[in-house]
Amino acid sequence: xxxxxxxxxxxxxxxxxxxxxxxxxxxxxxxxxxxxxxxxxxxxxxxxxxxxxxxxxxxxxxxxxxxxxxxxxxxxxxxxxxxxxxxxxxxxxxxxxxxxxxxxxxxxxxxxxxxxxxxxxxxxxxxxxxxxxxxxxxxxxxxxxxxxxxxxxxxxxxxxxxxxxxxxxxxxxxxxxxxxxxxxxxxxxxxxxxxxxxxxxxxxxxxxxxxxxxxxxxxxxxxxxxxxxxxxxxxxxxxxxxxxxxxxxxxxxxxxxxxxxxxxxxxxxxxxxxxxxxxxxxxxxxxxxx
Amino acid sequence: xxxxxxxxxxxxxxxxxxxxxxxxxxxxxxxxxxxxxxxxxxxxxxxxxxxxxxxxxxxxxxxxxxxxxxxxxxxxxxxxxxxxxxxxxxxxxxxxxxxxxxxxxxxxxxxxxxxxxxxxxxxxxxxxxxxxxxxxxxxxxxxxxxxxxxxxxxxxxxxxxxxxxxxxxxxxxxxxxxxxxxxxxxxxxxxxxxxxxxxxxxxxxxxxxxxxxxxxxxxxxxxxxxxxxxxxxxxxxxxxxxxxxxxxxxxxxxxxxxxxxxxxxxxxxxxxxxxxxxxxxxxxxxxxxx
Numbered sequence: 420x421x422x423x424x425x426x427x428x429x430x431x432x433x434x435x436x437x438x439x440x441x442x443x444x445x446x447x448x449x450x451x452x453x454x455x456x457x458x459x460x461x462x463x464x465x466x467x468x469x470x471x472x473x474x475x476x477x478x479x480x481x482x483x484x485x486x487x488x489x490x491x492x493x494x495x496x497x498x499x500x501x502x503x504x505x506x507x508x509x510x511x512x513x514x515x516x517x518x519x520x521x522x523x524x525x526x527x528x529x530x531x532x533x534x535x536x537x538x539x540x541x542x543x544x545x546x547x548x549x550x551x552x553x554x555x556x557x558x559x560x561x562x563x564x565x566x567x568x569x570x571x572x573x574x575x576x577x578x579x580x581x582x583x584x585x586x587x588x589x590x591x592x593x594x595x596x597x598x599x600x601x602x603x604x605x606x607x608x609x610x611x612x613x614x615x616x617x618x619x620x621x622x623x624x625x626x627x628x629x630x631x632x633x634x635x636x637x638x639x640x641x642x643x644x645x646x647x648x649x650x651x652x653x654x655x656x657x658x659x660x661x662x663x664x665x666x667x668x669x670x671x672x673x674x675x676x677x678x679x680x681x682x683x684x685x686x687x688x689x690x691x692x693x694x695x696x697x698x699x700x701x702x703x704x705x706x707x708x709x
Numbered sequence: 710x711x712x713x714x715x716x717x718x719x720x721x722x723x724x725x726x727x728x729x730x731x732x733x734x735x736x737x738x739x740x741x742x743x744x745x746x747x748x749x750x751x752x753x754x755x756x757x758x759x760x761x762x763x764x765x766x767x768x769x770x771x772x773x774x775x776x777x778x779x780x781x782x783x784x785x786x787x788x789x790x791x792x793x794x795x796x797x798x799x800x801x802x803x804x805x806x807x808x809x810x811x812x813x814x815x816x817x818x819x820x821x822x823x824x825x826x827x828x829x830x831x832x833x834x835x836x837x838x839x840x841x842x843x844x845x846x847x848x849x850x851x852x853x854x855x856x857x858x859x860x861x862x863x864x865x866x867x868x869x870x871x872x873x874x875x876x877x878x879x880x881x882x883x884x885x886x887x888x889x890x891x892x893x894x895x896x897x898x899x900x901x902x903x904x905x906x907x908x909x910x911x912x913x914x915x916x917x918x919x920x921x922x923x924x925x926x927x928x929x930x931x932x933x934x935x936x937x938x939x940x941x942x943x944x945x946x947x948x949x950x951x952x953x954x955x956x957x958x959x960x961x962x963x964x965x966x967x968x969x970x971x972x973x974x975x976x977x978x979x980x981x982x983x984x985x986x987x988x989x990x991x992x993x994x995x996x997x998x999x
Contacts, residue, residue: 478821663816
């Protein structure tokens, strides 16, 4: 037995496995892999055959999956998609900050902070209940119609503001769930060590809470990416509107399919990233239990 | 477990493939038997292959706007297109109560698959690209595009297309009005695109755009009935002097010949012109020069 100081840290975490069992496990793994591939290929082949051999398929292919249409629609779609990305990035930045403030406001327990709590609660209740589409129309057409001096009437700006208002309410609730999931003993322990209430929130509660809610946060942002299309109600040509223009000029829906692929193309990395974060988090939290 | 799952999945799949095979065979025989268009055809409610025998099913979108329809009710025979639809039906021998109306959103009118109308009347302009997906009747109205602006707008007194080039214009999505902006006016700023003319009017009132482009009959209606402070800046023939509204029918519809015969008879008898004079008034808006 070596002394603890000399023991390599990794050594005890590699469990001893009987070589025979290991070989068996490997064989089973190969067989499972084979069955999985065969079943996947068969199922997809049958699906593909069923769809492409159906009587209406040539017409559907012509209307939804037309390569020439896709190529001719591509330049205007990609140009319009830049607007979606811009709206998304700006909105996400403000949402992250504002919703955290709202969530903290709702969590205030000091008697003097009651008005803040009431306001935050009313805000969340209201904007979660009202359809985003109404907020967009109200701000996008309503505010400019007031003809206030010095206030922009840009539909893109007001559409983005509406998205921020609406999504801040959702994201604030995600944050709040995270904050409330932190066990009160954490706060009590931090206070007993002499940290102030603000310091406790900042250094003990929030870091744990935010880590916990990263997957649902990303989920909301993926939804937000798609909701940017609602801004088109106010006139700006974003990718779905661009697809609609193309579709109605040519009586062909292919442009919608291309627009959908563009959305998938940017949400996929984000989805995979969320999965990875979740796995890493689980691994870390389980590390002590192993 | 797994094997039985594959087996149970395979049985319905095979059955479905057999069904699909039958269906596609049935389809080929049906399409080869479809009548080829002839110059003269016996057109009566008894012989015409309408959706429901003895009934003419006509589609239009909702809300149905003046001056094409009145009171959002296509069945009252009021408004230009309602009157044209009933005149065509009458010409084909259908009495008023043999006509049924269905709501057909514009985006759905060109979807592949079976149509739920015999013809769709919804201010749809005939273009070569659209004819790849559907069949159109001959035109029943030659339409010009018009620019509507508030009387204090910077473009209120424009007389040439060049003067419109610096302006911010709006139009309804899916209309040739939008094509007119991008192809003929070619403004330096991207046009704003709306779901319907009502949203475009909101944006016009809110000062987000300098003018909207609509078809001339709509322009007359907007300026005469809806807006006191707006005017028609000018009109312009959108597609080389000849853009026509046509009745939309399914690709290969057996009714095209009969509908065209009816339209020709209505034109020859002057009835179409008198319907137009009754519902679409005013043609004295100035023409734009290049």
